[in-house]
Amino acid sequence: MELRDIEIFLTLAEELHFGRTAERLHITPSRVSHVIKKQERRIGAPLFERTSRTVRLTGLGEQLRDDLLPAHQGIQQAVDRATAEARTGTGIGTLRAGYTTPWCADLLLRAAEVFRGRHAGWTARIREIQFNDMYGSLLRDELDLQLIEFPVYEPGTVAGPVLFRERRALMVPADHPLARRESVSLEDLAEVPLITVDYEFPKPVADLHFPTRTPMGRLIPRGPSYTFWPEVPALVAAGLGASIVAARAAEYHDRPGIAFIPFRDGPTLDYGVLLHADKRAPLVPAFVGLLHELADANGGG
The missing domain is CATH 3.40.190.10 (Periplasmic binding protein-like II)
Known part of the structure; x- marks a missing residue:
């Protein structure tokens, strides 16, 4: 099974909709359908149950998704690491992240420890942001991302995913x-x-x-x-x-x-990732994905 075909299968397993899968991967729905049918012929059993209204994974499809997902994530991380090394020349760097509350600091520090283990040669530096200069460090390129209260209406920044919501x-x-x-x-x-x-x-x-x-x-x-x-x-x-x-x-x-x-x-008070609108350091997507992973594993923070 080719890597692109695995990506199509895993995306459909998440979206459970041929049209949204095609839109997300910038291909046609017929391409999605062709790839899934080819996979089912090769395996010898249906991976999805399809009706005119719904798409659901079969038991075999769920098993294949669970088996493929960790390997696919590992491949993505390896590509991210190689890309970062190509951009930096040495494969060594520091990702800089800021926070405004101690519970955001806890999440960032947990992520920094895992990040160092996954990306050899890289470290994550975590620092507190003061309320009287909420966005200056990011806009001055002193930080690569912030974990901060939403909403944010600051020119030059772009909101990433919400990681957790607090009463x-x-x-x-x-x-x-x-x-x-x-x-x-x-x-x-x-x-x-x-x-x-x-x-x-x-x-x-x-x-x-x-x-x-x-x-x-x-x-x-x-x-x-x-x-x-x-x-x-x-x-x-x-x-x-x-x-x-x-x-x-x-x-x-x-x-x-x-x-x-x-x-x-x-x-609620919502906390999420804030990024620079125009500058994106290597491995920022990998670190944001790691924050999401850890926040979800801890029930949202």
Whole structure:
């Protein structure tokens, strides 16, 4: 079985649709059908069950997919490694990645360890990004990618895949009445000053993290502002306001004087890969794929 035929089979096994498979691989649906029929003749049994409405893998097809997928991924990684070596001349390099939260750092550091094992001669350098310069390092070509909160509306950048989604929580002073509740709603934001930042975000981002009104139109009072996020727990513990955070922040930032109360409504906080729109370092696709692999294996982060 030729490598291209394996790629067609594995793509159809993922998409379960001849048209989408053809579009993704830039070939015709008839080419997809011809290759699958040739594979089935060679093996001697159907790999897919086809009707006018659905395409499903047979038991044999599932077995073949599971057997072929690791080998195909290994071939892709070998090609990525050879491509990187051809571009760099030495096959040695450093991939640079940034993060804004400790749970993003955890994922990046796990990926860096696996990355070094898979790509001989390469390392991954991980560094923290400050909120007052969220995108500068990437745009100045000091980073190859960032793992960051979405959405992002920054010229010169392009969003990659979302890796995980986090429930939101409200970080409040421990003696505030909201701290005694099992959950809060977006309407409860009218009951406590909201700590903000001292620089501007695009409106969709500001509305997500620092809304000015509740869904019913009630004014949300403003608390003090901050430059660096580590200031926020101290401001909350001092009773000066509350902050919308990922629920997971309770695992990393808990301290005396604050409480984390989950929201029962509203959107999630989504974390994904941010890339430079025009520059793409060798092995970035391989590293992004590795992040996806590890995030999926850990249930989304």
